[in-house]
Amino acid sequence: MTTPDPWPAPRAHAPVDLAVSLPGSKSLTNRALVLAALADGPSVVRRALRSRDTLLMAGALNALGAAIDVSGDDWAVTPGPLRGGSQVDCGLAGTVMRFVPPVAALAEGDVAFDGDPHMRNRPVGAMLAALRTLGVRLDDTDRLPFTLHGTGSVAGGEVVIDASASSQFVSALLLAGARYEKGVDVRHDGKPVPSQPHIEMTVAMLRQHGVEVDDSDANRWSVAPGTVRAVDHLIEPDLSNAGPFLALAAATGGRITVRDWPQRTTQGGDALREILTAMGCGVTLTEDGLTVTGPERLQGVDLDLHDVGELAPVVAALCALAEAPSHLRGIAHIRGHETDRLTALATELNALGAEVTEHDDGLSFRPAPLRGGLFHTYADHRMAHAAVILGAVTDGVLVENVATTGKTFPDFPGHWSGLFTAAG
Structure with a gap:
């Protein structure tokens, strides 16, 4: 070595x-950026963390049509029509590899995902399978690299997923779910989901954006279809x-x-x-x-x-x-x-x-x-x-x-x- x-x-x-x-928090910053890119108007992520993971997230969302200004301490985000024909570099960022594909599914056109060599060993297959269940077209693979073939909309609905490898599988679907035609109803079936506080973080932030989330049942999270309201975040x-x-x-x-x-x-x-x-x-x-x-x-x-x-x-x-x-x-x-x-x-x-x-x-x-x-x-x-x-x-x-x-x-x-x- x-x-x-x-x-x-x-x-x-x-x-x-x-x-x-x-x-600032990477977890909060990257969730805030995703929600801002899906929102109904411009917003600001204040005191955003400037690191490799968050810059990769900003770059991925910019490639999909958002406009994110990372020049200062506070990052201005202007949503735009989601578009394909782009490539997403996940680096070593699990949040990019897992949070961005459900967003890219709302774009029209192909979006290619890859990252650092080690990222090709990190689990993402369960989430890709869930997206296929929700009506998204993807390459037949369970690892990076993969290409998502967006059609401009996602049917959404119910999906069963084994999120025992990562809570990010659940958060990824919830973050984009309000923009799906039927919303999304995620049910976990498997060993206990790790890092539950990260799902609770996702749910709390969705509610701040006016998204209706029902998490009253264990191992089930339901997001109603609707608008993601533009909200400023202080990280x-x-x-x-x-x-x-x-x-x-x-x-x-x-x-x-x-x-x-x-x-x-x-x-x-x-x-x-x-x-x-x-x-x-x-x-x-x-x-x-x-x-x-x-x-x-x-x-x-x-x-x-x-x-x-x-x-x-x-x-x-x-x-x-x-x-x-x-x-x-x-x-x-x-x-x-x-x-x-x-x-x-x-x-x-x-x-x-x-x-x-x-x-x-x-x-x-x-x-x-x-x-x-x-x-x-x-x-x-x-x-x-x-x-x-x-x-x-x-x-x-x-x-x-x-x-x-x-x-x-x-x-x-x-x-x-x-x-x-x-x-x-």
Whole structure:
């Protein structure tokens, strides 16, 4: 495996005591952009996250006929007639690969989808099958690349889907469903849907746009046909991206405040408050933000992260530093994220001296002293987040391809290094 320009993770030689401001939420930004492109008039996405994933989403929607101005901090969106004859680059963005095809189905003409090589391994087949059930013409494939043959409208109606691999399958259909002739009635049939807070986020945003959504039955979501009202959005800080910063306080026994943490939110990253409390941290939420104070020794935990799998790499890094055994479970689905995160975490943590056992749906940890070495990221931003936490308290940790963090956090290496300069 090639290791271009490994990045020396900064080392904290004392407990940190800092306040940080974070970029906006990728999940909120990309949902807001899709709804704005389908709306009945212009709107603005304020404090939009500017990252690779969100720029790919803006580019995809522009290719389909929307006009999205990304030149400032606030992105103006003007819907336009949806058109085909375009190509969509999904990069490594699951939200682009899954949210855009249901929108492209409303265009007239062919729309071709492809992305980075690894994206061709990420699951999308269940959603493509659902679109076929709803009357959309697609290539006979269940992976990237594929071409959608739009006819300008979608019949919609009832569809049964197995969304156990990704909650994004459900969100994708709901986001565009109001524009379908019969709306959409999505029923899940399979193992429990992971990352339920992300579906709740989608439903909440649809209702803000005046869309009628019935989610009163378990594993069923119904969107009535109708207008998507134009609404301006103010994007919250990305709480999942807060993970490495709050973990820095936990790992060093220091204190970090993340400014502007919302008092109420649909973001799954808010679960960090409960997780860090369980590990022995002090956690306080005020109008100024969320403050985490690390303990003298991190406690081991037994956690089901099924609904917040994106937090698993950061939590795994802390478990490797805890003084007692830990077990993370309910996260078999993160094998289908940017990389197989369970295998990747077990491999890289063990290479640094940790004692990690991989299971079908999780990881077990036993206390062990860590050492320096090269931590591979597998082009996965969350793996890089785990690496820098370990590097903050372990000499000689080198991070391969730290630039992959640009997926959801522009200039993360510079921002992270600046914390150590500020801490003296």
